[in-house]
Amino acid sequence: MPGIYIMSSEPQSGKTIAALGIMEALAGRVHRLSVFRPLVAEGEDRDRLINLVSSRYSLQGTYEDMYGTTYADARKLLTAGGQEDLYREILVKFRALENSSDIVICIGTDYRGASAALEFDLNIEVANNLGTPIIPVINGYRRTPSLIVDVAKVMINSLKARSVTLLSLVVNRVQPDEKENVLTTLIRAFPEGFPIYVLPENPILDTVSVQEISDALKAEMISGDRTWLDGEVKYIKIAAMELPHFLDHIEDGSLVITPGDRSDIILGSLTADMSRSYPRIAGLLLTGGIPPAEQVRKLLDGLEMAPVPVLSVRTDTFTTAMNVNAVEPSIVHDSTRKIAAVLGMVESSVDLPALVERIAVARSKKQTPLMFQYELIERAKRQRRKIVLPEGEEERILRAAEIVILRGICDIILLGNPDEIRRKVNALGLSLCDVKIIDPVSSELRKQFADTYFEARKHKGISADMAYDTMSDVSYFGTMMVHLGYADGMVSGSVHTTAHTIRPALEFVKTRPGISIVSSVFFMCLADQVLVYGDCAINPEPTAEQLADIAISSAETARAFGIEPRIAMLSYSTGESGKGPEVDKVRTATTIAHGQRPDLKIEGPLQYDAAVDSSVAKVKLPKSEVAGRATVFIFPDLNAGNNAYKAVQRSANALAIGPVLQGLNKPVNDLSRGATVPDIVNTIAITAIQAQSGDVS
Numbered sequence: 231m232p233g234i235y236i237m238s239s240e241p242q243s244g245k246t247i248a249a250l251g252i253m254e255a256l257a258g259r260v261h262r263l264s265v266f267r268p269l270v271a272e273g274e275d276r277d278r279l280i281n282l283v284s285s286r287y288s289l290q291g292t293y294e295d296m297y298g299t300t301y302a303d304a305r306k307l308l309t310a311g312g313q314e315d316l317y318r319e320i321l322v323k324f325r326a327l328e329n330s331s332d333i334v335i336c337i338g339t340d341y342r343g344a345s346a347a348l349e350f351d352l353n354i355e356v357a358n359n360l361g362t363p364i365i366p367v368i369n370g371y372r373r374t375p376s377l378i379v380d381v382a383k384v385m386i387n388s389l390k391a392r393s394v395t396l397l398s399l400v401v402n403r404v405q406p407d408e409k410e411n412v413l414t415t416l417i418r419a420f421p422e423g424f425p426i427y428v429l430p431e432n433p434i435l436d437t438v439s440v441q442e443i444s445d446a447l448k449a450e451m452i453s454g455d456r457t458w459l460d461g462e463v464k465y466i467k468i469a470a471m472e473l474p475h476f477l478d479h480i481e482d483g484s485l486v487i488t489p490g491d492r493s494d495i496i497l498g499s500l501t502a503d504m505s506r507s508y509p510r511i512a513g514l515l516l517t518g519g520i521p522p523a524e525q526v527r528k529l530l531d532g533l534e535m536a537p538v539p540v541l542s543v544r545t546d547t548f549t550t551a552m553n554v555n556a557v558e559p560s561i562v563h564d565s566t567r568k569i570a571a572v573l574g575m576v577e578s579s580v581d582l583p584a585l586v587e588r589i590a591v592a593r594s595k596k597q598t599p600l601m602f603q604y605e606l607i608e609r610a611k612r613q614r615r616k617i618v619l620p621e622g623e624e625e626r627i628l629r630a631a632e633i634v635i636l637r638g639i640c641d642i643i644l645l646g647n648p649d650e651i652r653r654k655v656n657a658l659g660l661s662l663c664d665v666k667i668i669d670p671v672s673s674e675l676r677k678q679f680a681d682t683y684f685e686a687r688k689h690k691g692i693s694a695d696m697a698y699d700t701m702s703d704v705s706y707f708g709t710m711m712v713h714l715g716y717a718d719g720m721v722s723g724s725v726h727t728t729a730h731t732i733r734p735a736l737e738f739v740k741t742r743p744g745i746s747i748v749s750s751v752f753f754m755c756l757a758d759q760v761l762v763y764g765d766c767a768i769n770p771e772p773t774a775e776q777l778a779d780i781a782i783s784s785a786e787t788a789r790a791f792g793i794e795p796r797i798a799m800l801s802y803s804t805g806e807s808g809k810g811p812e813v814d815k816v817r818t819a820t821t822i823a824h825g826q827r828p829d830l831k832i833e834g835p836l837q838y839d840a841a842v843d844s845s846v847a848k849v850k851l852p853k854s855e856v857a858g859r860a861t862v863f864i865f866p867d868l869n870a871g872n873n874a875y876k877a878v879q880r881s882a883n884a885l886a887i888g889p890v891l892q893g894l895n896k897p898v899n900d901l902s903r904g905a906t907v908p909d910i911v912n913t914i915a916i917t918a919i920q921a922q923s924g925d926v927s
Contacts, residue, residue: 799834
C-alpha cells in the first residue's frame with residue numbers, strides 16, 4: 231500500500247488532528263515516513279501542516295518534495311483544460327517521494343478561496359490517481375448526531391460512487407457528552423463494518439497561543455521567556471486608558487496591546503503579572519514599531535523574574551488589534567500543549583494499532599529515536615502507573631506533568647507547597663487541576679514515613695525527631711512514598727543534585743538481591759539505532775566486581791526496553807593484546823560477568839571501534855558474537871563514560887535519554903539539572919515502564 235489519503239469536505243474539519251495521530255502511530259513502526267500535500271498556497275511562507283509534521287517527525291527530503299503543485303498553478307492548468315496534466319504533475323511528485331519512503335501520508339486540500347467548491351472532487355480524483363485509500367474527516371462542531379449522520383452519508387456515498395477504497399471514518403469536534411451517542415448512531419447507519427472513530431471537542435485546541443499570534447503578525451520578540459509563547463490568549467486588551475484604570479480590566483490570560491511608547495502600561499502589566507493581586511498576563515504586544523524607552527529596555531533586560539513575552543510589530547494599534555482578531559487557532563510545530571492534547575485525544579478515541587494494521591505496514595527493523603520514544607509512551611500507557619515528582623514547584627516539571635497527563639502516560643503526584651504550585655500552574659496557563667499535590671511538611675503521611683525511616687536507620691544513630699525532620703525533605707518523602715507503595719516510581723533531579731536524589735533510595739529502598747551497586751545507563755538514540763551506555767553518571771571508579779554487576783544490570787535494562795543485549799566491556803585494548811591494571815580490571819570483570827550470566831553475550835576488553843565497526847572487528851576479533859555488533863557499552867570508569875556519551879550526543883546529534891538508574895528494588899530516576907521538558911517526559915515514561923514489570927533492572 232503506497233500511502234493513505236486524509237481528506238475532508240469543508241474547512242476546519244480536523245485533518246491536522248487525524249494526521250498527527252496517525253503519523254505518531256506510524257512513526258513508531260516505520261523508518262521512512264513521509265508527508266505529501268497535493269496543493270499548497272503560493273508565496274514565501276511554507277505550508278503550515280507540512281512544516282508541522284516534517285519538523286516534529288524529522289522527515290527527510292526538501293519542502294518542494296512534499297507537495298504536488300501550488301493552487302495558482304493548478305488554477306492555470308484547470309482553466310486551460312489541463313485537468314489530466316494537473317493529476318499527472320501531482321502523481322509524478324508523489325511517486326518520487328514514495329520511492330524513498332515506506333509510506334506516504336497524503337493530506338488533502340483546505341477548502342479556502344475561490345476554488346473551494348471544486349476541491350472535493352479534486353481530492354477524490356487525486357486519491358484515485360495515487361492509488362491511496364481514503365480516511366474522510368467530518369466536522370461535528372455544533373451539529374446534532376442526526377445531522378452528523380446526514381453529512382457522513384452524503385460524503386460516504388460520494389466516495390463509494392467514485393469507487394475509492396475507504397479505510398475508516400473520523401468525526402471530529404463532537405461535544406464530549408454526545409460522543410458515545412454519535413458513535414452509536416454512526417455505527418447503526420453504516421453496517422458495512424469500516425472503523426468509525428469520534429473525537430471530542432477539546433477547548434485547548436480552540437484557543438490561540440501567543441506563538442500563533444506572533445507568527446501570524448511576524449512580530450519581533452524583545453523580552454521574556456520563549457517557553458511562555460505556548461501560553462493561551464484568552465482575552466485581548468487594548469490599553470488606551472491610564473494605568474490605574476487599565477489594571478481593573480486585566481483578566482487571566484490577557485494579551486495586552488499598547489503602543490511601544492506607553493512605558494507606564496508596559497511596566498504596569500509586567501508588575502501586575504508578578505503580583506499575586508492580579509491575574510496572569512499572556513503577553514505584551516507593542517505597536518507602531520516604536521521601541522520601548524532606553525531606560526525601560528534596560529529594565530526589561532534585567533528582569534530575570536519576568537518571563538512574560540514582550541513582542542513588537544510595526545502596525546498601528548487599531549490595525550494590530552484587527553490582525554490579532556483575525557488569527558485562527560492552529561497547531562504549529564512548537565505548540566507543545568496542543569500537540570500533547572491532540573495525541574492524547576486521538577490515542578484515547580482511535581484504535582491506532584487496528585488502524586495501522588489496516589494500513590498494512592510492516593514494522594521496520596531499524597529503530598529511530600522517534601520510534602524508541604513512541605514505544606516508550608505506548609508501553610507506559612498499557613499499565614498506567616503513579617509517578618511522584620518531588621520538584622513540583624519547578625516550571626519544567628509542571629510543563630512535563632501536563633504533557634504526561636494529556637498523553638495519558640501515567641498518573642502524577644506533585645510534592646511541594648500547594649498554594650505555590652497552583653499559583654505557578656495558573657501563571658503558566660497549564661491544565662493540571664486534577665493532579666494530586668502533597669506538601670510533605672503538613673502531610674498526614676509524614677508521621678508514618680518518619681516512623682518507618684527511624685526503624686530503618688536507628689542503627690545509624692538517627693533519633694525519632696531527626697527522622698521526622700528528614701521527612702519534610704521532598705526527596706526523602708517522595709522516595710518513602712515509592713518504598714511504601716503510595717507511588718510506583720519517582721523522578722527528580724531537575725533542581726536537586728544526583729546525590730540528593732538517590733541518597734534516600736540507597737538508605738532504605740536498597741539494591742535488588744544479587745546486585746551490589748546502583749548504576750545508571752543512557753539510551754543513546756542515533757540516526758537508526760538505539761544503544762545503551764553504562765555507567766555514565768553514578769560510579770567514579772567501579773571495581774571489577776562492580777563492573778560485572780553494571781554489565782548485567784545494563785543488559786537487563788536493554789532487554790526490558792526491546793534492545794537485544796550484546797555487551798562490550800570497553801577499554802583501550804582489544805582482546806589479549808594489552809596489559810596493565812585498567813585492562814586487567816576489565817578482563818576480570820568480563821570473566822565474572824560470564825560466570826554469573828553465561829546466557830549473556832559479553833566480550834571484553836574491547837576498544838570502541840572494534841565494538842561498533844564490523845570491518846575492524848573482523849581484523850581484531852573475527853569470531854566474536856559481540857564485536858562489530860555491540861548494543862550495550864560498559865565504560866571502565868565515570869570519566870570515560872561521561873565524556874563519551876556527551877561527545878556522541880553533541881558530535882552525532884544523538885538524543886541521550888537518561889540517566890536511568892538500575893539495581894534498585896523500586897524505580898527511582900535522576901534528571902540532569904539541564905533536563906528539557908521532553909527529557910523529563912521520557913524519564914517519567916521509563917520510570918513507569920520499570921514500575922510495570924516490577925523489574926527496575
